[in-house]
Amino acid sequence: MKPNRMKAKLIAGETVYGVVVRFPAPALVEMFGHIGFDYVMLDCEHGSISLEGCESMLIAADASGYSTVVRVPYLHEKEISRTLDIGAQGVQVPMINTRAEAESMARASKYYPLGERGMALPRSADYGMTLPGPAYYQFANENTLTLAHIETVEAVENLGELVQVAGIDVFFIGPSDLSQSMGFPGQNDHPAVLAKIEEAIEKIRAGGKIPGIFAGSAAAILRYKHTGVRVLLTSADALIKTVSLDYLKTVRE
Numbered sequence: 001m002k003p004n005r006m007k008a009k010l011i012a013g014e015t016v017y018g019v020v021v022r023f024p025a026p027a028l029v030e031m032f033g034h035i036g037f038d039y040v041m042l043d044c045e046h047g048s049i050s051l052e053g054c055e056s057m058l059i060a061a062d063a064s065g066y067s068t069v070v071r072v073p074y075l076h077e078k079e080i081s082r083t084l085d086i087g088a089q090g091v092q093v094p095m096i097n098t099r100a101e102a103e104s105m106a107r108a109s110k111y112y113p114l115g116e117r118g119m120a121l122p123r124s125a126d127y128g129m130t131l132p133g134p135a136y137y138q139f140a141n142e143n144t145l146t147l148a149h150i151e152t153v154e155a156v157e158n159l160g161e162l163v164q165v166a167g168i169d170v171f172f173i174g175p176s177d178l179s180q181s182m183g184f185p186g187q188n189d190h191p192a193v194l195a196k197i198e199e200a201i202e203k204i205r206a207g208g209k210i211p212g213i214f215a216g217s218a219a220a221i222l223r224y225k226h227t228g229v230r231v232l233l234t235s236a237d238a239l240i241k242t243v244s245l246d247y248l249k250t251v252r253e
Contacts, residue, residue, distance in 0.1 A: 001124045001136070004089045004143040006039045006067035010169070010210055015225060018069070018233045020214070022047030026060035028236060033064025041069045041233055044083070045094055055086040055123065062087070069147060075101055077108035077116075084109065085122040090145030092172060097154045099161040106167030109146045111137040114167060145169050147212060147231070151177035156200045163207025170231050171204045172212035173197055201227055217242075 006016050016038035021029055029040050040061050042054055049057070054070060061068045069090035072079040080091050093105045107115040121128030125136045146167060150156060151174035162171065175188040175197060184190045197213070204211040205228055212231030215221045216238045225232060 001087065001089065001126070001140060001143060002062065004067055004145055006069075006090065007143060007145045007169070009038065010145075010230060015230045015232065016067075017221075018231070019239065020071075020233055020235045021057070022049070022235070022237070024049055024053040024057070025236075026056045029057045030060040030064045032236070033061055033066040037066055039067040039069055039090070041071060041092065042088075043071045045071050045073045051082060051086065054083070054088075058087040067145075069145065071149070075105060077104070077118075080105065080108040081118050084117070084140075084144060085120060085124050087123045089143060090147060092147035092149055094149040094174075095151060095155075095177075096148040096162065097152055098158060099165060102148055102162050102165040102168055105148060106146060106165055109144055110141050110167055114141050147172045149174055150200055150204075152181040153178070153196070154181075156196055156203070159200060159203035159207070163204060163209045168209070170210045170212045171200075172214075172231060172233075173200050173229075174214060176214075198227065201229060 009016050018039040018041050019032050019037050020041040020043050022043040032040055042049055042057055044054060058068050067089050069092050070083045070088040071092040072083050075093050083091055091109055096102050096105060108117060109115060111117045111119060121133060147170040148168050150171050178196060179185055179187050179190065179193045182193055182196060184193055187193060201211045210231060211229045213224050213229050214233045215224060216234060221232050221234060
């Protein structure tokens with residue numbers, strides 16, 4: 001496991017910019033790193049990425065020198081530990097709605113004394129070839145980034161308690177699922193949805209935690225950046241679409 005540059009930047013008060021990839025494409029992941037993104041998020045919840053495929057993409061990200069976050073399919077201690085064991089520097093868990101769920105996520109993400117992650121010396125530990133076990137476990141606890149996905153009205157209402165949970169670094173807002181939870185599916189820019197997002201951001205910041213969010217355009221990313229969101233994520237799909245449409249419009253004129 002390498003030092004987590006993304007986590008170091010966040011601790012230093014900086015803003016980080018990421019791209020989400022939902023399909024098996026190690027070369028694409030490597031390219032985004034060379035372009036200059038701070039991190040890649042590998043989406044194992046909505047995409048077709050297997051555990052083996054995820055490992056190959058983590059290796060590709062390491063090759064181009066940027067940080068990695070994997071979104072697991074659901075809250076389960078073994079899903080979290082297996083993802084971290086194959087080398088993810090951060091784990092993002094969907095549908096964290098209650099304090100008990102946040103505490104369970106935190107325990108599964110960290111080794112003793114901060115949590116109960118199962119001990120081993122897998123790829124994340126360089127297979128035990130570079131550090132002795134105790135040193136690696138401490139290093140992993142210091143460098144692993146945890147992101148709790150806030151994507152329901154219930155979660156926003158419970159943020160006052162959620163932000164008190166030790167071991168969660170980022171509370172990441174999912175506008176699409178939040179819009180559905182509010183009865184406005186897919187209407188991420190509905191005034192009521194935007195107001196709820198603003199409420200969530202304020203609660204996260206008031207609790208001394210770092211807010212994150214996904215947005216599909218540069219304009220939306222900048223809007224959230226100016227409200228104090230410091231983990232900003234867009235998608236490979238959106239970037240490919242935007243650049244491709246612009247290219248075709250230009251060359252066909």
